Amino acid sequence: MTNLSHLYLSDNKLSGGIPPWLCKLELKDIFISSNNLTGPLLPCLLESKTLQNIDLSGNSLAGELPSKINNATTILYIFLSDNNFSGELPGSIPDTASLVGLDLSNNKLSGGIFTKFGLESSLINLKLSFNDFSGELPLNFGANIQTVLLNDNDFSGKLSMNFSSMSNLQILHLHNNRFTGEIPDSLGILKSLTILSLRNNHLYGRIPKFFANLTQMRIIDLSNNRLNGTIPSNFANISGMIKYDSRSSVNLVSNDLAVDWKGSFQVMLEDESTTHSTLDLSNNELTGEIPEYIGELKALKSLNLSYNNINGAIPTSTGLLESLESLDLSHNKLSREIPTSFDKLNDLTKLDLSNNMLTGKIPEEGQMLAMVDPSIYANNNGLCGIQINVQCVSGPTSPEVLPRDAEDEGGNARILFIWEALCLGYVFGLAWAIWLTYFLGILGPNLIHNVFYHGRNQRSIF
Template sequence: MAMLSAKRGIDMHSLCSNKVSKMSLVRCIRGRMIQIQIASNGWELNATTKQVLSLSNNKISGMLPDLSVFPSLRILNLASNNWRNTLEYQIADEVSDDWVPPFQLQELDLSYCNMDSRFPNWLQKQNNLSFMYLSNVGSLPPTPSWFWGKLQTLVSMTISNNNLTGRIPNLEINLTNYPEIDLSSNQLEGAIPSFLLQTAALHLSNSKISDLASFYAKKVSLTFWEGVDQFYKNPDMFLKSIDLSSNHLTGKIPTEIGYLFGLISLNLSRNNLCGEIISNIGNFKSLEFLDLSRNHLSGRIPSSLAHIDRLTWLDLSNNQLYGEIPIGTQLQTFDTSSFDGNFNLCGEPLDRKCHGEDPAEHPVLTIKSGDENSIFLEALYMSMGIGFFTGFIGLVGSILLLPS
């Protein structure tokens, strides 16, 4: 539940994680009170004042209550249940697709609810949403353009694992709350629209994104250098996490990405990126997680990478990098698996020595000053012995050669 549910004065009932299996709703005659009876326990609430309704993580398989009787509802959590038929049909039970809910939600969680391939069009009338979670709701149809406009009020959105198809439109919208957006494990394709650079965290892994062109956008580059475009104010400081792993990215890593100074996590693994690692990667002074593995990157590892002191996770494996691993405070502390699959890399922490490294110097024998006199005496005695022996041989030889 969001923080809102804990604030004083909010009228709420929560039945989260109770394994409730049956649910029935009886409306009172005047429509002001409803009684929800769960199993053998009675539970009464005043529908006109309730702001929070949370029934998540149960095993409810009955029909959904008529949500039209909750005009004050602000938080609705129906996640992880087994609603009869499809949830979208029940929410708009016996009404047209133009159904307008009487409430304005601030938080909505329908995760793991079967939407039966129907997009919740009633969300178009929800103008105050801060938190929205729609993960694992089935194979949703292509997302309508109006849906992306809802990001302008959001703080967090997850719509992962839904087989969403199509492209994300490049709209001119202002994400003032710098939301965390998770669109992973879908079938989205094409380029990343530049308005998503206004997020605090962008997760688009396991999709079909193929273009990083938004990082070249003129508006973005102007913002980095001059701050002249208020429309994209300071994305370099607010964007903390990018996950574009397991997509169809090709080409070089754009150098402009190096100006996202606030990045803490960058994952571009399992793509088809080529060229060199950007030389200004050392600009990521706050970077803690970097994964560029399983691409086709070549060239040397930039020396600036060795100066990122906060780096705790590094994976450059299975590329075509070569040369000596730069020496610094961090790179030599990582396991060799961080560099595996780059057969022309050398230097610590790998066992492969680089060509041209100075061979190990042999130890030079040194003589202590206290031993100098003894060495001199030994040499003197040796020379005297050799001289005596030579003179003795000469004397004996001359005697033998004298005539008898």
């Protein structure tokens, strides 16, 4: 089939190695993903002068990558994820002028990353996550880059990338590495940034003020670091978290995105990522109160502030988060009552308020009636409500929580205590009167006789 230009054999059960005769064809597309292919990647495939797209992901290919990838002068997309490739990245990759998308994730690649891309590079999407790369990050990936996924490697050092040369960057995933230092202010240059994940590193310091400039942000994950200070007020300017914009879009190198969703990491499809908005600042050292403006972020679907040192009351404005599906405020120092505005969170399916100092009655309207798992409210000794089977006792002061077995039929344990005290006092007084009467009955006649007899002869009996 010497005229064959497009070969689609994905999602089958093909086995064995890549046949050399493929190199003799003038193919434009090779799609043989999700099979059982083994052996090396033939260098001749990536030396083709006609090949534009190659997808061999989801196989068991192994060995090192061909060193002369730049010989493929027409190549646009290279998808080799989910294989067993090892060794270092070929230094020729930045010289592949036509390359737009590169996905080498989920392999065993290691070493320092390749040399930096020039500003004239055509690369738009880069995914090198889930490998064993180490060392510091390269300075930049070219002026056209929009997606950089370098998560789940062993990168270290400070975030010293030249973000000013990547003004079109939309997605930056650097989580699950060993980065240190503060979050650089240079990130504030990325006006197109919509998704930022820096979770599970060793970053410290305050959350920078530049988020006020990143109005397109929809997903911010800074969890599992050592960030301190208060929750900044500049999140109130992020329009991507305030209102859903159907015109927004992101370019994903493999058409999916993994996010922390309701306590577990799940894959989000590309069309879903345009409607999802989340703010995760959990597992840090944040202090202060939750700002009242939080209710303005109405596009949020997930809010996680757990495992910090946040105090004060939960803002009433939280009930304005009409799209919120997941809320985790656990393991803080929050006090006072749960706002009754929680009744308005109609889309809420996951809630955790445990390990705080909350008091008062749990709201009993709307979606809150479905939040009956006791673990949601655990270790808040002042709470009461039907969700935890603790009755609230109304009064002029804060509601008192009384166990059911401590109440009488009228439900008033205080009155029962008073009656018990009165009865005990009556019994004690009666016993004292009987004893005193008995004592006077024995000594009384002798005492009277002595007083009368001696009184006639002496002025005093003493």
